[in-house]
Amino acid sequence: MSSTASPTVVIVPGLRDHVEDHWQTLMAAGLDKVRIVPPLEHDKLSLDARMAALDAVLADIDGPVVLVAHSAGVLIAVHWAARHDRPIAGAILATPADLSTPLPAGYPALEDLEANGWNPIPRGPLPFPSIVAASTNDPLADFTVVVELARAWGSRLVDVGEVGHLNPAAGYGEWPRATELLDELLITIGAATASNH
Template sequence: MSLDTTPTILMVPGLRDHVAEHWQTLLQDKLPNAVSVPPLERDKLSCAARVAALDAALAEIDGPVILVAHSAGVMITVHWAQQHSRRIHGALLAAPADLEAPLPMGYPDMEALIQNGWLPIPREPLPFPSIVGASRNDPLAQFERVAAMAKDWGSRLVDLGEVGHLNPAAGFGEWARAETLIRELV
């Protein structure tokens, strides 16, 4: 199976939704079988609204799906997996944000995350194969914490090295390794 046939690649963006220069957006534009969870118009910080948006996007797809999540999109994915039973072919979970630790300035504080249903982070094994890509210098998560999450989820951990938060601010537009990791899930 190649990336340009089945399964459908469903992008699950983080709290900043769709950023034009982000590797997920660029990858979606590149792959003919890629779609994205649409941006929320309201309740943007609500975990339940984000999980519902993911579920609605999945309902529009027939056949196998590989989820490609970044940052808080990883948390949306693991919350969704605890509540729904649709079969997922696999998931690439890149640079998960550790929402149980204080985030840098400009991100929601702990109180807002609690009020909007993000905590605690689900730690049950995921019911599908998954790869967690972890950065050694991510300002939104310590490598050791991400490694522990990957273990709890039953995910294969991939050490990405020092790639920051794997976003445009860290120097990433395209992220070619994403395609390689997705192929491993196909």
């Protein structure tokens, strides 16, 4: 990655897809080079279909890419990374959902997630720098599980406090910390790139 090429940010939403007042949507509106993985019309619970949608967006981008994923989008990104070798410059992985345990009412049932390929969650190190933003009171993932995942992925863990699932239902909307974390990640990527030249 050349120091002059600024990465394209690819937004990877969770199972709720594109939500107008979600911080990912608001963040995307403020970025110059950004793509959002589009919602699926069919097979919404299929991990393979979700990874194919991400792969299609990535295939259409020249130059470096940074992923900004939330909830199940984190797992889409991690599963994708375990199966593809396209280089990714880095990733922000915000409040990953733990789809290996039963979720609260209103979310997909564990057996449906199992049937659609979401488990087991990959636990190999990611081949790119990443930051996991972990909530201490996330109803979709116990903090200790997220800490373990971050360690397994080789990610830098950032405790973002009691932010629930970091979605509109938890009061986020705007989440300025996302931009701060992206800036931190870009500095890390730039430093790594400079040391490789």
